Amino acid sequence: MIRGTALLRQATRAFASWPLAAPRTVSIIGAPQQFGQPRGGVENAPKLLRQAGLAETVANLDWRVNDEGDVDMQTTQDVAGPLRHAAQIGHGSRKLMEACVKAHARGNFVLTLGGDHSVALGTVSAALKARPSTKVLWVDAHADCNSPSTSPSGNAHGMPLAFLLKLVQSSELGTASSAFAWLDDVRLAPQNLAFVGLRDVDAEERKILLRLRERGAFVSTMHDVDRRGIGHVVDTALDHLGDDGPLHCSFDVDSCDPLIAPATGTAVRGGLTYREAHFLCEALAATGRLGSLDVVEVNSALADPVGAKATVDLAAGLVASALGAVIL
Ligand SMILES: NC(=[NH2+])NCCC[C@H](N)C(=O)O
Numbered sequence: 369m370i371r372g373t374a375l376l377r378q379a380t381r382a383f384a385s386w387p388l389a390a391p392r393t394v395s396i397i398g399a400p401q402q403f404g405q406p407r408g409g410v411e412n413a414p415k416l417l418r419q420a421g422l423a424e425t426v427a428n429l430d431w432r433v434n435d436e437g438d439v440d441m442q443t444t445q446d447v448a449g450p451l452r453h454a455a456q457i458g459h460g461s462r463k464l465m466e467a468c469v470k471a472h473a474r475g476n477f478v479l480t481l482g483g484d485h486s487v488a489l490g491t492v493s494a495a496l497k498a499r500p501s502t503k504v505l506w507v508d509a510h511a512d513c514n515s516p517s518t519s520p521s522g523n524a525h526g527m528p529l530a531f532l533l534k535l536v537q538s539s540e541l542g543t544a545s546s547a548f549a550w551l552d553d554v555r556l557a558p559q560n561l562a563f564v565g566l567r568d569v570d571a572e573e574r575k576i577l578l579r580l581r582e583r584g585a586f587v588s589t590m591h592d593v594d595r596r597g598i599g600h601v602v603d604t605a606l607d608h609l610g611d612d613g614p615l616h617c618s619f620d621v622d623s624c625d626p627l628i629a630p631a632t633g634t635a636v637r638g639g640l641t642y643r644e645a646h647f648l649c650e651a652l653a654a655t656g657r658l659g660s661l662d663v664v665e666v667n668s669a670l671a672d673p674v675g676a677k678a679t680v681d682l683a684a685g686l687v688a689s690a691l692g693a694v695i696l
């Protein structure tokens with residue numbers, strides 16, 4: 369415990385080395401969080417992705433693989449309030465952040481297997497603590513930038529970006545605010561954020577997105593993919609995120625069309641095709657700058673066995689593309 373804390377402090381002070389040095393190692397971190405949304409089953413995704421042979425697939429791409437196991441994201445505490453399961457989310461995300469910071473400090477690529485999308489509180493904050501110049505690509509049908517006060521659902525998986533962008537007032541959290549105190553020194557600047565895949569945005573979120581765009585975020589929707597094509601949208605998003613420094617990608621499988629990824633909690637029609645999603649991951653790998661990746665919201669309980677397997681296999685395949693698998 370003391371060693372861990374010391375390592376954390378050292379990592380936060382010295383910053384993790386960049387770019388990743390060879391031989392490259394992937395840390396696989398399971399984050400079986402389910403309290404950010406109401407549907408059971410999303411907590412099984414790390415296990416299912418491992419069973420699908422993820423570690424072997426990655427090893428075949430010439431990475432060393434360090435499976436760090438699952439972070440125990442449960443705590444006994446819980447408090448009522450506008451953010452459901454606030455204490456669970458706050459404390460669980462802090463534990464995940466610590467595990468990710470340690471992996472970054474060892475110079476590893478950090479691959480986090482959610483869990484629901486609230487896990488990005490831990491993964492993005494860790495990437496920013498380890499390497500403050502990290503830029504974030506958010507691939508999602510949803511904008512996930514609700515505050516507890518704007519959220520129509522109270523579900524934390526619709527809120528991680530609001531916390532990371534410092535849009536949440538501590539008064540919105542009431543007695544739960546102490547569970548999020550560890551986020552105080554974390555700030556994602558809007559100009560370091562790009563969205564791809566958006567197509568289901570709440571009324572209040574729309575206002576937030578327009579403000580974020582004014583403040584320098586790259587905000588694209590499926591309309592842009594339709595008009596310009598995935599190549600143009602991804603190139604523009606990556607251009608927006610500059611030409612050096614580490615990238616973090618937070619990939620919500622509901623960015624993909626439910627025809628190819630039916631096993632997810634908040635499926636929305638009109639999403640990325642199989643090739644569009646793979647293209648995005650391949651383009652990320654080709655930058656040579658991807659330092660961390662989340663794959664979230666795979667919930668095998670929400671589809672028939674065929675759809676569940678298709679979704680898990682898709683997620684595993686997208687990880688492979690993001691880690692350098694190429695067609696030719
Ligand atoms: N990570 C996700 N799947 N988020 C869905 C969010 C849905 C809705 N916007 C909400 O805030 O409740």
Ligand SMILES: [Mn+2]
Binds near residue numbers: 485
């Ligand atoms: Mn999401």
Ligand SMILES: [Mn+2]
Binds near residue numbers: 508
């Ligand atoms: Mn989503």
